[in-house]
Amino acid sequence: MSRIVVTLGPATQDPAILEQVVKAGADSFRFPASKASVASLAELAAGVSSVAAGLGRTPDLLLDLPGAKTRFTNDDQFSLKGVSRVLVHFAPVPSDVHRDVPVLGLTGADISGRVDAGDILLVGDGEDALRVERVEPDHCVTIPLTTGFLGKRRGVALPGGSVPASGLTDRDRAALETVPGSVFGAVIISFVESADAVREARAVMAAAADGHAVPPVIAKVETRAGVAAVREIAACADAVLLGRGDLLLDSGPLEFFDLCEAVRTGTAEVGCPLVVGTQLLTSLSDGWLPHRSELAYVSELLRSGTSGLMLADETAAGTAPVRTVELLRDLRERYRGTGEVPPLFPARPAAAPAGGE
Incomplete structure (x- = not known):
């Protein structure tokens, strides 16, 4: 059963819209730190938590760190x-x-x-x-x-391999120090090309945890180098996020599908949860029905049991965020049935204590 991950943005920050999105089936919320401070995102996340609690829901609150992207x-x-x-x-x-x-x-x-x-x-x-x-x-x-x-x-x-080098930036490290004990339940790190970045992220949080649990780490794989190391990364991370947008920029259109499939098979072999984003249903912002290619791809991801599907512009800035989440929920019921949606991190139902793996 796939979790529906919603990226919060101007289209979904209004409490009335946010309540509809939660009711429609949002299981997790992503807060991108590429254009906003972590402190302001924490305020938004607290608001999401409050709205969801009023509906009897406890969604994942995921802080997404930007890395060194230009x-x-x-x-x-x-x-x-x-x-x-x-x-x-x-x-x-x-x-x-x-x-x-x-x-x-x-x-x-x-x-x-x-x-x-x-x-x-x-x-x-x-x-x-x-x-x-x-x-x-x-x-x-x-x-x-x-x-x-x-x-x-x-x-x-620049097309063809000019994305930023992997590794945490100083801004990423400063943000990670604030995560343990905060409203965020997990952190996403960008442009991961080896397990070292995952280990460093955990170490930074552990050093600043002050007795709080160290939250799970989601490794975003979005370069050819990251795909080549996906099994090593998946064996270390709590989940992998397939970042299709930057992967396309790095790979070009001819290699793109094979690289996406390599991430899907690599994470499955290791038993690591996989979240797939982005641009899954963006056509709903311009039309009433989704594009056929989007519908087919999303349906196949759901049928294959992908752990999570992440909406980005559809819910952050799109004109139909509620209807988009509703469609994804209905497709999930069609291909996976109804019932309780499992946690995103089944291998770690509770975050490891500070200083531990």
Whole structure:
């Protein structure tokens, strides 16, 4: 029986909508720390816990740490429609999206020295793209190839292996120190390429636990290197999250399916719970029925017994978060039946005490 993991965002923060989402079948809530402070997310998580408790529910509250992914610095979204050029600084300078030529800074992994004229910068999960027209020492000038809305602090990648290196950042470590004893019941770490990152995350939390339990660690596998080490990672982590968005950016479209299948089979062989995200039912934000490809893929994941399915933009920013969760719940009942949904971490029903594995 798959758990339904909902990413909280502007579309689901209203208490009335949040209550409907919980009633619709949300089992877990994900709180991404890529665009918000951990303290503010903890406040949101406490609100979710309160609403759920009023309905007799105790969902998982999952803090998702961003890792070293390169991101734009803009806090205002803007449309690429009608924009002929975008200037991208390689440093974390403030963005100004209101100029005739919008200016964007970059945080995270440094891509300077790896950008040449003609390269394509992929934005988000590849929804938008910018072609590099020319490169200067501290910036590049790009031409938009798409006309979508460039949202707040979207991720940036060069296609084919230019995602950030694995390992925890200083920001990740600072966040991990606050997790034991907090409202969050588990933590997700990004761009995991070996079991060492999982062990380090546990060690950081154990050192700061002060008698509190060390929460479970979910390892996000989203690079080719991570897939190659998935059995080692799955044997150490409490669960694995297949991050399909960044995996596609790293792999390209031809290798993508085989890599996803490698994660599914690798985690199954080790007996590690697997959560699959993202873009599972995004078409419901634009239409009444889901795309056939989405419906078929989600149904197969449910039928195969995948431990969790994670909704992202569908519930964080989509126009139909409640209906999306309801459909996922109904599909789960169709293919897995009704009954109590098992915990996400069956191997560790209670978190290990501080200092232990």
